[in-house]
Amino acid sequence: RGHRLRREIIARVVANDLVNRGGPSFVNRLQEATGRTAADVVRTFAVVRDGFALPALYREIDALDNQIDGQVQLDLYQMVSRLIYMSSGWYLKNDAGTASLGQRIAELQDARKALEPKLVSLLPVFSRERIEEKRHGLFKAGAPEKLAEQLAMSEAAELIPDIALTARTAGAGIVAAAKAFFAVSDAFRIPRVEDAARSITPSDYYDQLALSRATDTIGAARRGIAVAALTGHAEAADPVAAWLEAG
Incomplete structure (x- = not known):
């Protein structure tokens, strides 16, 4: 704790981990996609890495x-990389990142x-059904059962920060917010x-940007409707x- 180069050592460790896990273009891609600074990207990576306990997942x-087959193992790494990129982008x-990193x-x-x-x-x-299909496929390919389940859930896990924001905005409990969030999703x-958006392979940067903005708009609308339902019909x-019945 008292080492005079403590901050520099921590920064070097985080930077190395970011490149190893996110790839050499991770910072630039997220800067271009979000307009945030490189420092913001690095701090957000640390939030996602430690908040989702990813070092333990990587060790597994x-x-x-x-x-297991080498390609299957690479696919498992890729699923974690997607969680990092998508969650970092969301944050x-x-x-705004005004709270402390630890908080x-x-x-x-x-x-x-x-x-x-x-x-x-x-x-x-x-x-x-989609998660169960993915879990079964990973397990059949050789992934341990618990790891297969955790990775199959990674796309749903990406939504946890959004659900937490929904809860804070609506002043609701997080489970109630999740129920509303997924009820809107289903409706x-x-x-x-x-799922359709994930299957699209954009042909260039601008197509990727358009796809990202479209999915961001859908996500913001979902959160907004969930908040409106929770605040406007809290007793229901x-x-x-x-909310749907009220029109």
């Missing part, structure tokens, strides 16, 4: 060396602790739209159904 994948677009990490950890045990049961049927078939058994 590392332990599969020479135990950079939606979180931001703790908030994500708390949100995960509250939601992850219930997440599968809260998801729309389409999402649950407007957003998981199907997101199903706030989103009440």
Whole structure:
């Protein structure tokens, strides 16, 4: 703690980890996509890495060396890389980053602790079926059962920061916010739209930018509707159904 180069050492470790896990273009891509500074990107990477406990997840994948097909192992790494990139992008677009790094990490950890045990049961049927299909495929390819389940859930895990923001904005509990969030998703078939968006391979930078902005707009609308339902129909058994009925 008292080492005179402590800050420099920590910065070097984080920077090395960022390049190893996110790739050499990680910072530039997110700067271009969000307009935030390189320092913002690095801090956000640290929030996502530690908030999602990714070092432990990487160790589990590392332990599969020479135990599963090499391409399958690379696919597992890629799933974690996607979680890092998508979650970092979300934070950079939606979180001003004014809280301390430790507080931001703790908030994500708390949100995960509250939601992850219930997440599968809260998801729309389409999402649950897709996750189960992916889990089965990973397990069949050789991934340990627990790891296959965790990685299959990674696309749903990307939504946890957004759900936490919904809860804070509406002044609601995080589980109630998650129920509203996924009720909106189901009502407007957003998981199907997101699935279709993930299947698109943009031909150039501008196509990627357009796709990103479209999905961001959908995400913001979902959050806005969930907040409106939670604040406008807080006493209803199903706030989103009440919001839809009210027109």
